[in-house]
Amino acid sequence: MLIIGIGGGTGSGKTTVVDQIVSDLPEGQVTVISQDSYYKDLSSLSMEERKKVNFDHPNAIDFPLLCQHLKELKEGRNILQPVYSFVAHNRTEETVLTTPTNVMVVEGILILTDPAIRNLFDIKVFVHADSDERLIRRLKRDIAERGRDLDEVLNRYQTTLKPMHQQFIEPTKEFADIIIPNNRYNTVAVDIVRSIINERLN
Ligand SMILES: Nc1ncnc2c1ncn2[C@@H]1O[C@H](COP(=O)(O)OP(=O)(O)O)[C@@H](O)[C@H]1O
Numbered sequence: 001m002l003i004i005g006i007g008g009g010t011g012s013g014k015t016t017v018v019d020q021i022v023s024d025l026p027e028g029q030v031t032v033i034s035q036d037s038y039y040k041d042l043s044s045l046s047m048e049e050r051k052k053v054n055f056d057h058p059n060a061i062d063f064p065l066l067c068q069h070l071k072e073l074k075e076g077r078n079i080l081q082p083v084y085s086f087v088a089h090n091r092t093e094e095t096v097l098t099t100p101t102n103v104m105v106v107e108g109i110l111i112l113t114d115p116a117i118r119n120l121f122d123i124k125v126f127v128h129a130d131s132d133e134r135l136i137r138r139l140k141r142d143i144a145e146r147g148r149d150l151d152e153v154l155n156r157y158q159t160t161l162k163p164m165h166q167q168f169i170e171p172t173k174e175f176a177d178i179i180i181p182n183n184r185y186n187t188v189a190v191d192i193v194r195s196i197i198n199e200r201l202n
């Protein structure tokens, strides 16, 4: 099994890059796991309290569960992956049965911050986009897809996204084997990662 970790700031284009990487790969050979699925269960908090949580700090993520799941997949066992709701700011009651495949791609803003998780990755990728580009993308996406409004996104950007990016996310660039510059769509870099995966599959 080849496990690829893909980090980078919010709006850098991780999900888009992952979609591009896996789009032409044989079905059933590649599985994508999102760090977002492993936000901690906040059922004990009210909606108002959940809204105030700093979702860009490593403490927001259930890294032990993610680590356990990756190890189980590596050992050939199925896992039940949590399903996250950005609207409810919480895990849902659902889970997704996830089976081990030849290639596992794990993506998320904080995915390269945890040493135990980093150790499980065969290849570490960091997707870079400038902060103004990321903010513009985040605004558009969160309003269109995640039920947010302009003030909410800008407020979160100033209070948590920006400082957490500088403190926790940007420093993980140094752990990356490959840094993908993604201010523009980068088909060359995507092709390179795809050919590494294809080599492993053949
Ligand atoms: N290279 C790019 N150029 C312009 N827009 C992009 C690019 N990559 C991603 N986007 C757009 O930016 C938004 C955020 O991208 P996404 O892949 O969800 O980022 P991330 O997963 O890193 O938060 C999406 O609407 C996506 O379509």
Ligand SMILES: Nc1ccn([C@@H]2O[C@H](COP(=O)(O)O)[C@@H](O)[C@H]2O)c(=O)n1
Binding pocket: 009, 010, 011, 014, 015, 036, 039, 055, 056, 085, 086, 087, 088, 089, 090, 108, 109, 161
């Ligand atoms: N309830 C939540 C949980 C997380 N976020 C934000 O999502 C971002 C990470 O997801 P990406 O797809 O952008 O990598 C992170 O920056 C959190 O602020 C949220 O808005 N609401």
